[in-house]
Amino acid sequence: MVDYGTKYDRLYVAIVTPHKDNTYDPDEEQLRRFLRFFLQPKYVKAGIGIIINPEAGEVFYLTREEKRRNVEIAVDEIKGKVPLFAGAMAPSTAEIVQVAIDAKEAGADGIFIIPPMGAIDITTAWDAQKYPEVWLDLLKAIQKGVGDMPFICHPTCNPSIKYGEGLPVELAVRTCKEIKNVVGWKMTYNYTGYRIVSRALRKLDRHIGILGAPAINFHENLASNCFDGTVSGSWNYAPELMLEHILAWRKGDLKKARQIWDSGLAEIQEYVYSEFSRLHIRYKTATWLRGFISNPFMRPPMPKPRKEEVQKLKEVLSNAGLSVISDDKIKKIVKQLEL
Template identity: 25%
Template sequence: MSKFDVQEMKGVIPALMTVFAEDETIDESGMRELVDHLINKGVNGLYLTGSTGEGFLMSMEERKKVVEIVIDEADNRVPIMVHVGTIGTKNSIKLAEHAYEKGADAVSSVPPFYWNFDEEHIYNYYKDIAEATPLPMIVYNIKLAGTIAYDSIKKLAAIENVKGIKYTATSHFEIASIKDELGEDFLVYSGADEMASSGLFNGADGLIGSFYNLMPELFMDIYEAVNNNDLKTARIKQQNAVRIIKYSVQYDFYSLMRLALGWLGVNAGYSRRPFKNYGAEKEAEFKAEFKKLKDKYKIEGIDFLDAI
């Protein structure tokens, strides 16, 4: 059973990468190592089997296995939110039921995609999953899977177990409006790493994103700076985050992050095809370019840069 109340699920929450071995099987020891590394760094929760976790590249059973490994390794140290999104409601319910049985604290899902699902389809999808377990449901607004209209967000919020939204967008005035209209108890998570400070300034309760696997300390500094109204520090830290992200997304950045975590002694494994994995020559190039960024902008306090 879950151990954390949904209102405790705030702060910096990495969208956890799934650690694969070179043969693309799940690397359990690497998975445990990454979980332990992030929790020891002070993150406020973990978001499993989403896009960053390559959830759509895994079978149902593999996704369940990852949930079981992470919940066991986390051992109630931080809240666990499980992404259960699939195109079909039936499979999403099965994943939600499994997450509940294994002790997750919340579930989340992208809207159903590929077919041109309308507002009613999306509403029923979330309603059916939310009613399948007692766990709080965090809906997900992301352009890749399908942007949920603002009025639809308000309708979804009326479903009893829908307790918040992961809002991945590069405009954030809607976050302030959601908090105004739906109240402080309706949680909003900013999902664009390069816009973390903006999301927080507009009222987001927490941050869920990919690069928190690699440099959680930077985003924890941003979170603290915004909460302390230290706008100068938040701006400088966010600018450094953007510089690193802008360089990284030229490549298969999940694979780049895996290499960079290795510089910290963390086994983050491999990505699944069709994502690329990079060899020693490319890794040396990454190190050189990150060192240039660090020196040019005098970036301090980011562990993976300091490890180069």
Template identity: 25%
Template sequence: MRFEGTYVAMVTPFDENKNIDEEGFRSNINYLIDQGVDGLVGAGTTGESATLNHEEHQRVIEILVDEVDGRVQTVAGTGSNATSEAVALTKFSADVGADAALLITPYYNKPQQHALIDHYGTVAAECDIPIIAYNVPSRTGTDIAVETVVELAKIDGVDAVKEASGSVDKVSDIYRALSLEGLEDDFNILSGEDSLTLPIMAVGGTGVISASANIDGKRMALMVNSILNDDYTRAFELHYEMLDIIRALFIESNPVPVKTAMNLMGLPAGPFRQPLCEMKEENLEILKKALKDSDLI
């Protein structure tokens, strides 16, 4: 499966009792589709998957597939630090009709590089759904090496990587290594760092899985589409237009600022589940200024 364009790492909205706001989630889905994005990710890490129980996790994926109804690609967050649990969530997502699954590297365990290949290979072998590996070492303690990405690309069913190491050099190395193996057209690299989307795509990436697109999906989609159409003049303009708001959205741990921004914009988001909590006042003021400067509030 080819992954290209703008995918939104959706938040999970909660009501005042911190239960899933199902109607709010459906509303956000329709809002983002209207913004022109290409795909939506439900129950990923931006969706506070770490504090969803299994029933809630599955429910978010069910709602996503049901409400999208084929209008854009649906990607289910199904990663876990237990391979057996990742298999179970990925099988469920395939059964309910998700188009793909996004699997973060097992966190805390710090599996060896050959263990990562076994992990993703096991999920791919047992689940009939395209898989995106998610590399975010700042959150998991594990970094997928360039050579490991190439081996993952050789596994039937592992079709892309969301790369959030923060290194454009690494993306360059991945793309070159894939090219040497003739895999660059069959395996996609998606930016996992919103502010680096332009440079990552310039060296071989095909799109982004974006948290900031929850509030600014239209401009992110316009920028990504401009790059895909080789209109770098317009892409540069949009990159610099969005830079300050993107930085403000990561001033504290994701998804705290983006949910805060959504609440300020009147979009369904609600509170956080512990251990996350409200922003510090000085950071909230920075976020508010960035939102005002971007004409979002």
């Protein structure tokens, strides 16, 4: 098994999947344009990476063909400039493995591993501490299918007070010891869980990238020095400020980092992350308000944004000095919202 070291410590964008207006069909040209935005020299130089077909990209609701096509588009646009990991998700393990193989054949650099979907036994009622095989068996099956491709883990599970939305530290450590493909751990945790798990990962005998996820905690995460990169959907709507903030921390310029954080970036993230049941809806709505995609709609059963969310997101984005689309364009979409 290859030891990848820190090769895949990157600022990964969990990129949304744009849809054509008045349909729920993926819009290839919009996806290409958005990918090109993150391939600008300043982002490439800073160490950007792309996760195609993440949860923020509606991987649960894309067909196998759509997932593969998204990977093909990303490979074609990226051309090896930055690492590309592809989400693997489907109702059954056999289908998940095939999606991972599709991604490998299409040219992805690695696989983004998401826990199983489906029955309460393996989702909302799953006790990850007592029944770790639900997670480990999936990783082993994907490993068998794709060989030594690197994995980044999206370790969500039912919420706990200790960890928030993340697997317990014992299973995190066991995963990294048993599955040598794992090169990065998406830190889906609350602040306490992040601290516990990141310190445990730092004690392993090989490097595992600690990749920040909830951008509401990035200021504190960066201060802890347990921050090797990101896997975050927040890059979709606030890339300029997020990059400036991270670069300031890298340079040790705490005054500038605080100034950026306190001048609107914190307020954006505080609203977006205030309700996890609306997280991905707000990601995509904010991305639309920024003008990166033409509409905010996600494939049902994902609901449409509410009018109050559109208004609040416009407010916090504007307060932070970020450009938003015209009021006329906003009104055109708001007319389609019932709530």
